Amino acid sequence: MSAVHDAGRAPTRLPHWRGAAAQFVILMIFWLVLSDQYRPLFIGLGVASAAVVTALTHRIVGMVLVQPTHHVLGWFVRAGWFAVYVVWMLWNITMSSLQIAWFVLVPGKRISPRFVTFSTELGRPLSRTLLALSITLVPGTMTVRVMDHRFLVHSLIPGSADSLASGRTQGLVARITGEEPEPAPEMTWGPVLEEPYQ
Secondary structure, rough: HHHHHOOOOOOOOOOHHHHHHHHHHHHHHHHHEEEEEHHHHHHHHHHHHHHHHHHHHHHHHHHHHHHOOOOOHHHHHHHHHHHOOOOOHHHHHHHHHHHHHHHHHHHOOOOOOOOEEEOOOOHHHHHOOOHHHHHHOOEEEEEEEEOOOEEEEEEEEEHHHHHHHHHHHHHHHHHHHHOOOOOOOOOOOEEEEOOOOO
């Protein structure tokens, strides 16, 4: 009888303290990998830093990574995708910075700023907010306006919006927030002086 009763229960949610503990462990591992220092002083600084960051942000992180119907495993899957997202963003930021420097420093190269609009199928406001912030973090692109599911983005050089055109950034954001990855969007380009956003 007990087994039947247990089988009918709703999926277990990640307890509040376990989410905070998981975030602390992930941050601590990140600290150790980046610092490559294992002396007591550095480990102590890492523990203090991870604890402070967890205390200040674990509620926000929980809102991003956890939904009521997801098991504990789902939280770790999303945390893994968030780690992939961080690496992806660091790579994009680095490559875009080098690309812009190339256009600025090499004679004969011309910067050609343009507006681009596209629609996203991301349903959650949190997802669209994270996408808008991700776009602005990458040098060469800036989110100018978001209206519902439609984005207006300023692109400094032709290759700046490649990750948006391919849908890779949108896909990572969707996986972090628990949505289905979407196909590559249709991009509409226009000159800077004639804003194409309606």
